[in-house]
Amino acid sequence: MREKPVLKIGHLPITDHLILGITADKLKTGKEEFQYAGIETKAYRGWNPLAEDLRKGELDAACILAPLSMELFGAGVPIKLLLQTHKSGSTLIKNKRANIVSMEDFKGRSILIPHYLSIHHLLFDRYMREQGLEVGAGKDIIFDVVAPTDIPEILEWDEKGLVGGFIVAEPFGMQVVRAGYGEEMAMSKELWPDHPCCVLVMREEIINKYPEAVQELTNSLVASGKFIGQHADEAATIGSGFLRQDEEVVRSVLTDPKQRVTMHELFPVVEDFEYIQQYMTTKIEGMSGKINLEKFIDTRFAQEAGAV
Secondary structure: OOOOOEEEEEEOOOHHHHHHHHHHHHHHOOOOOOOOOEEEEEEOOOHHHHHHHHHHOOOOEEEEEHHHHHHHHHOOOOEEEEEEOOEEOEEEEEEHHHOOOOHHHHOOEEEEEOOOOOHHHHHHHHHHHHOOOOEOOOOOEEEEEOOHHHHHHHHHHOOOOOEEEEEEEOOHHHHHHHHOOEEEEEEHHHHOOOOOOEEEEEEHHHHHHOHHHHHHHHHHHHHHHHHHHHOHHHHHHHHHHHHOOOHHHHHHHHHOOOOOEEOOOOOOOHHHHHHHHHHHHHOOOOOOOOOOHHHHEOOHHHHHOOOO
16 A cells, blocks of 8 residues: 655644644544545744745645745746635734824835735735825835734834834734734725635645645645634634634634634635736736746646535
């Protein structure tokens, strides 16, 4: 009998990647058993180290920012997008010590985003433009890239209110609000309902060599997404350990309100990714160029898994 491969999957400690944590827990506790492969998860503090390990082949798969994955594909990294890991799920927070009363108060301050190649960059840029503010060096607003895990500490130490605010995946927005340093401006779903953000990508050699294992993993992740929507309390308990976050913070993300982040509809919508690359190649300094989405997105496994 052929030995089962162990798929190495990278992720960040954010609720956007909780489906991976639920699947890992099911395997660990024996609630589910994979026939064709095992998995090994690896948490990263920031996006660049994860992307670099994926590029070098040190990861077989990753939960990763959609625009960043598209850029990697465009640069020749042999990966395919198989599934969304969630929809919505980020929050716009203003720094209380910046005394933001109107949008004009953001002028001259920095906005923290997790990566230039992120939906967060797109959403906040579009939001600021709609408010009549100019974004970029020497203009009204400057974006600074900060790893999601570092944002709470930066807000805590920003006594002068130099940072206007930030947009980041949960639970870090909720964490800052609960600590008293930030105030929620909007949920990302209010700026783009059901927007994509993070996706599951897999290296092509793994897909070609172990298609049954890839299908098995996809099936489990889709089921995990539905589980989170139906069992938020239990998901928060599991997520607390997987994300190394306070359980009540994770529970608040999943329930306050209930649709802050959703994981029950994970089928990749090609039109959404086309919009992303259109915006990030024309409006902002994001992607290097457009990619062939038909070659990048492989929906076979999501379709077989019953993803919607």
